[in-house]
Amino acid sequence: MSSTELASGPADRDPIELKLEGLAPVRGPQIEGTHSSPIPLKVEAVAMAAAMAAIALITGANVVTRYLTNISLAFTEEFSVALMVIATLLGTSFALARGHHIAIGYFVERFHLRGRVIAEIVGLALVVVGFGITAAYGAWLTWDEYRFDVLSPGMELPQWWLTGCLPLLSLLVIVRGVERMVARSRLIRS
Amino acid sequence: MTATVLFVTFVAMLLGAVPIAVALGLAGTIAIIMAVETPLAVATNVYTCIAKYPLIAIPMFVLVGSVFDRTGVALRLVRFATALVGAGRGALATVSVLVAMVIGGISGSGPATSAAVGQVVTGSMLKDGYPPSFIASTVAAAAATDILIPPSIAFIIYALLVPSVSVPAIFAAGMFPGILAGLAIIVPILVISWLKDFGGKARNSEGLSVWRTFKEAFWGLLAPVVILGGMRFGAFTPTEAAVMAVFYGLFIGFFIYGTLSLRDVYEMLVESGELSAIILIVVALASVFAWATNTLGIVQPIANAIVGLGLGEYGTLALLMIALIIIGMFLDGVSTFLILVPILLPVAKTYGWDLVWFGVILTMKVAIGQFTPPLAVNLMVSCKIASTSMESTIPWVFWMIIAMFMALAMVVVFPGIALWLPHVLGY
Numbered sequence: 001m002s003s004t005e006l007a008s009g010p011a012d013r014d015p016i017e018l019k020l021e022g023l024a025p026v027r028g029p030q031i032e033g034t035h036s037s038p039i040p041l042k043v044e045a046v047a048m049a050a051a052m053a054a055i056a057l058i059t060g061a062n063v064v065t066r067y068l069t070n071i072s073l074a075f076t077e078e079f080s081v082a083l084m085v086i087a088t089l090l091g092t093s094f095a096l097a098r099g100h101h102i103a104i105g106y107f108v109e110r111f112h113l114r115g116r117v118i119a120e121i122v123g124l125a126l127v128v129v130g131f132g133i134t135a136a137y138g139a140w141l142t143w144d145e146y147r148f149d150v151l152s153p154g155m156e157l158p159q160w161w162l163t164g165c166l167p168l169l170s171l172l173v174i175v176r177g178v179e180r181m182v183a184r185s186r187l188i189r190s
Numbered sequence: 191m192t193a194t195v196l197f198v199t200f201v202a203m204l205l206g207a208v209p210i211a212v213a214l215g216l217a218g219t220i221a222i223i224m225a226v227e228t229p230l231a232v233a234t235n236v237y238t239c240i241a242k243y244p245l246i247a248i249p250m251f252v253l254v255g256s257v258f259d260r261t262g263v264a265l266r267l268v269r270f271a272t273a274l275v276g277a278g279r280g281a282l283a284t285v286s287v288l289v290a291m292v293i294g295g296i297s298g299s300g301p302a303t304s305a306a307v308g309q310v311v312t313g314s315m316l317k318d319g320y321p322p323s324f325i326a327s328t329v330a331a332a333a334a335t336d337i338l339i340p341p342s343i344a345f346i347i348y349a350l351l352v353p354s355v356s357v358p359a360i361f362a363a364g365m366f367p368g369i370l371a372g373l374a375i376i377v378p379i380l381v382i383s384w385l386k387d388f389g390g391k392a393r394n395s396e397g398l399s400v401w402r403t404f405k406e407a408f409w410g411l412l413a414p415v416v417i418l419g420g421m422r423f424g425a426f427t428p429t430e431a432a433v434m435a436v437f438y439g440l441f442i443g444f445f446i447y448g449t450l451s452l453r454d455v456y457e458m459l460v461e462s463g464e465l466s467a468i469i470l471i472v473v474a475l476a477s478v479f480a481w482a483t484n485t486l487g488i489v490q491p492i493a494n495a496i497v498g499l500g501l502g503e504y505g506t507l508a509l510l511m512i513a514l515i516i517i518g519m520f521l522d523g524v525s526t527f528l529i530l531v532p533i534l535l536p537v538a539k540t541y542g543w544d545l546v547w548f549g550v551i552l553t554m555k556v557a558i559g560q561f562t563p564p565l566a567v568n569l570m571v572s573c574k575i576a577s578t579s580m581e582s583t584i585p586w587v588f589w590m591i592i593a594m595f596m597a598l599a600m601v602v603v604f605p606g607i608a609l610w611l612p613h614v615l616g617y
Contacts, residue, residue, distance in 0.1 A: 045460045045463075048459070048460060048463035048464070048467070049390060049456055049459035049463060050458050051463070052253060052459045052462060052463045052466075055246060055249065055372070056250065056253065056433050056436055056437075058249070059246070059429060059430055059433040060433050060434070060437060062430070063426065063430050063433070063434065077243050080243070080246055081241050081242070081243055081246065082241075084240065084241075084245065084246050084249060084470070085237070085240055085241050087249065087463055087466070087467065088240055088466070088467045088471055088474065089467075089471075090463070090467070091463050091464045091465075091466065091467020091468065091470075091471075092466050092467050092468075092471045094463075095467060095468050096209075096463050098464075100464065100468060100562075101209035101210075101211065101212075101468060101471075102209060102211070102468060102472060102522060102525065103204075103207045103208060103209045104204050104205065104207060104210070104520055104521070105207045106204050106520070107205050107206075107207070108206065119206055119207055120207070121207075122206065123206065123207055123208040123209065123212075126203065126212055126213075126216060127208075127209060127212045128406060129216065130212045130215050130216050130475075132220060134215075134236055137234075138236075138237070138427040141234060141237075154324060155496055163237065166236070166237055169547045172266075181534070188596040
């Protein structure tokens with residue numbers, strides 16, 4: 001598990017790698033490392049897959065009921081939107097752990113390995129700061145909605161259930177960011 | 191002052207390989223704090239900006255791409271097209287372009303199409319006597335038509351940013367410019383193949399029968415019809431059309447081709463979940479940036495400055511064209527739109543341009559940027575598949591860029607190429 005293979009770029013033809021490659025010229029400095037964490041990445045993967053499947057099924061059910069019955073499932077839109085927000089944050093955390101976010105790596109790639117690792121650590125620190133701000137103010141917003149009993153417009157559920165996901169999942173993103181920073185700093189020390 | 195800080199921190203972070211989403215969010219937050227606004231707005235913005243129903247179309251169209259990628263539709267389309275056009279000089283290269291255009295009618299992103307088509311055609315094109323650099327150029331240029339031919343994620347983002355433009359309207363408007371662009375790049379591909387004697391080298395042609403290959407490809411050819419037809423007749427919203435296409439793709443994969451397993455379904459959900467999160471987090475955090483530029487009142491002065499150059503209508507368009515192609519070489523279409531459309535809208539309004547047409551023009555520019563070296567996103571993918579360097583593609587890709595420019599110029603001069611279809615369909 002502690003093997004530190006240093007590859008300067010992915011040479012495999014994993015389809016997802018290729019698509020991501022295409023999303024941005026180069027996604028940050030590409031340095032392969034090992035990922036070890038008390039929270040397995042599978043948590044994000046499974047939850048994200050479930051959310052995506054649920055959105056598709058809800059939307060599909062909506063169409064079927066609209067054409068076959070008089071029942072309107074329009075209120076489910078709210079549910080799909082909530083699932084999309086959740087899936088987005090889960091996916092952000094998943095992609096962060098795998099170093100898949102869109103970034104312009106063109107200039108950093110010109111550095112030596114040490115420079116690239118340092119650039120990535122600085123980038124991760126900024127990710128942690130960014131999501132730290134989101135988490136803090138998200139928590140504040142959740143507290144406000146809890147205090148004032150804000151109800152969601154469609155299903156009239158407590159709005160803070162959903163808003164609460166924002167700080168909670170932002171914390172997960174922060175955890176992934178810190179984990180990767182630690183793994184990277186080990187790389188330069190060794 | 192605040193405006194300078196906003197742009198300087200943003201550009202510095204971008205060049206330092208900080209994820210684009212975070213660079214946008216942090217630069218925006220810093221500007222908001224400097225302008226002494228309450229940063230609570232940051233959290234509210236992030237949330238409200240992606241919590242929008244029309245945006246669900248993005249993860250669903252990404253999922254459509256993943257599903258069809260694994261069903262093997264691309265391979266069957268190539269077989270059918272090969273059976274049709276035969277195997278002469280430049281034939282297989284032409285097939286790749288046509289197939290990329292049909293896949294463009296299913297998937298919504300250029301690099302994804304580049305990967306899908308590249309993986310299928312590269313091997314057989316090599317055997318047929320095309321050099322790897324030419325294959326990579328062809329695939330990258332062909333895949334660039336994908337963001338014009340509906341469905342297109344770039345168009346969904348544009349419609350989100352421009353409230354007066356509906357998704358079906360701009361989807362319809364992209365159809366003919368996309369086809370025109372595809373046909374335009376076939377011209378240099380055929381000419382080069384004839385002059386350099388590329389293609390037609392494979393000895394044992396399988397003797398594909400048109401009818402047999404058509405029966406297999408038929409299901410794939412039907413997919414764009416399901417997606418676009420469903421939206422056209424008002425049966426589905428864009429999101430619903432995407433979901434219908436997902437189920438249709440699963441049906442083909444499981445019951446017609448037998449190419450899918452339950453394991454594939456899980457993998458495609460994870461893959462598309464990650465890809466859409468990568469796009470949507472940029473959308474979410476770009477809203478902080480846009481909010482900052484709006485409240486600081488930076489947008490109008492920039493727009494005024496562009497108009498104030500006094501270049502006239504076509505001069506300004508040419509300037510935007512050059513700027514966008516340069517930016518398009520560094521950034522993906524989604525980020526380009528999120529950053530630039532808010533600034534360019536006032537310019538478009540000054541000249542009274544049709545905003546649907548303007549969206550198509552902008553997208554065509556981004557599409558050209560996607561296969562213009564050195565930082566072309568599509569070319570990056572296709573070069574990797576063909577195991578060649580980007581530098582080696584320059585002599586071929588140059589002509590394809592010129593060809594697509596011609597197509598762009600035609601849409602600029604004859605806006606009807608874009609606007610006729612949405613007009614006829616009554617959007």
